[in-house]
Amino acid sequence: MSEHIVITRPDDWHLHLRDAEVLQDIVPHTAERFGRAVVMPNLKPPVTTAEQAVAYRERILKAVPAGMKFDPLMTLYLTDNTPGEEIHKAKESGVVKAVKYYPAGATTNSDSGVTDIRRVYPVLKILAREGMPLLVHGEVTDPKVDMFDREAAFIERVLLPLLNDIPSLKIVFEHITTREAVELVKRTPERLGATITPQHLLMNRNAIFQGGLNPHHYCLPVLKREEHRQALVEAATSGDPRFFLGTDSAPHARSAKESSCGCAGMYSAHAAIEFYAQVFDEAGAMNTLEAFASFHGADFYGLPRNQEKITLFKEPWQVPEKLRFGGGELVPLGAGQVLSWQLK
Numbered sequence: 001m002s003e004h005i006v007i008t009r010p011d012d013w014h015l016h017l018r019d020a021e022v023l024q025d026i027v028p029h030t031a032e033r034f035g036r037a038v039v040m041p042n043l044k045p046p047v048t049t050a051e052q053a054v055a056y057r058e059r060i061l062k063a064v065p066a067g068m069k070f071d072p073l074m075t076l077y078l079t080d081n082t083p084g085e086e087i088h089k090a091k092e093s094g095v096v097k098a099v100k101y102y103p104a105g106a107t108t109n110s111d112s113g114v115t116d117i118r119r120v121y122p123v124l125k126i127l128a129r130e131g132m133p134l135l136v137h138g139e140v141t142d143p144k145v146d147m148f149d150r151e152a153a154f155i156e157r158v159l160l161p162l163l164n165d166i167p168s169l170k171i172v173f174e175h176i177t178t179r180e181a182v183e184l185v186k187r188t189p190e191r192l193g194a195t196i197t198p199q200h201l202l203m204n205r206n207a208i209f210q211g212g213l214n215p216h217h218y219c220l221p222v223l224k225r226e227e228h229r230q231a232l233v234e235a236a237t238s239g240d241p242r243f244f245l246g247t248d249s250a251p252h253a254r255s256a257k258e259s260s261c262g263c264a265g266m267y268s269a270h271a272a273i274e275f276y277a278q279v280f281d282e283a284g285a286m287n288t289l290e291a292f293a294s295f296h297g298a299d300f301y302g303l304p305r306n307q308e309k310i311t312l313f314k315e316p317w318q319v320p321e322k323l324r325f326g327g328g329e330l331v332p333l334g335a336g337q338v339l340s341w342q343l344k
């Protein structure tokens with residue numbers, strides 16, 4: 001038998017599933033690999049109430065193939081006007097596990113996001129009391145700040161003051177992309193965690209321009225320099241429990257990506273754990289993959305670890321050039337490339 005590893009079934013702590021007819025094409029990829037996933041609320045319109053989150057979860061569950069177990073963990077989209085009462089309702093629903101903070105205008109479908117974090121401090125204090133984590137898209141939107149510096153500026157302008165002002169709030173710094181973010185997490189107490197995507201572990205910003213402008217390598221936060229990628233690989237493979245798996249798999253139709261104003265987001269759900277296995281293998285760190293993918297996130301959220309196992313084989317396979325996406329098509333991360341690990 002070829003080389004293989006058995007690990008506890010992983011969870012994806014940052015995922016976009018979209019809605020309506022595309023759920024059928026998208027949900028199975030995640031359900032085949034992961035036990036649970038934290039589902040982002042940036043639909044159009046956004047998921048701002050517990051009631052909407054519960055209904056969205058039902059639609060997702062209908063798209064889970066028969067015989068598969070998959071538990072979508074729901075989130076609420078924080079706006080300037082989220083009532084404190086909604087946080088209590090979210091907690092009581094039992095299915096909403098976190099609240100998502102998008103700075104207004106920072107990323108895909110973030111127009112209803114928060115205009116100034118201080119405005120929502122009263123709601124964040126309730127969140128802290130309920131013990132629910134705040135998930136942050138950590139980029140400033142100030143047009144004077146360079147695209148590549150927006151995460152580092154967010155740390156200074158928003159995250160450090162927030163950590164200081166509400167000391168009991170649990171925060172997940174989502175899809176971190178810089179050495180500065182890695183260092184912040186390492187030097188902050190346990191209540192700050194971070195997710196890391198496959199694309200930010202696999203590629204640096206050269207990938208956006210290699211052989212011509214490639215819209216499929218555009219996501220937010222945008223890919224960074226090689227030194228930052230290396231810092232992320234070190235963090236992910238280090239065994240430090242504050243770093244955990246979150247794909248940020250974010251499907252957009254080919255037509256929306258290959259456009260004069262292409263959307264931000266990469267789709268990785270079709271081969272998510274396989275991408276991470278490749279990164280950990282290349283770093284000589286397969287021994288820490290299970291903790292990063294299957295333990296740290298659950299521990300941070302205070303949820304039980306999964307009991308089931310999955311097996312990954314070191315057998316090359318080719319990623320399809322395209323996938324179905326409702327009436328359109330989707331270009332997946334690694335389209336046409338050969339990956340070294342596969343799920344059986």
Ligand SMILES: NC(=O)N[C@@H](CC(=O)O)C(=O)O
Pocket residue numbers: 016042107108109137218219220221248250251264265266
């Ligand atoms: N990551 C992205 O580039 N896009 C995400 C939004 C997000 O996570 O910021 C999306 O919803 O398309």
Ligand SMILES: [Zn+2]
Pocket residue numbers: 107137138174175220221
């Ligand atoms: Zn984001």
Ligand SMILES: [Zn+2]
Pocket residue numbers: 014015016040248250
């Ligand atoms: Zn995202």
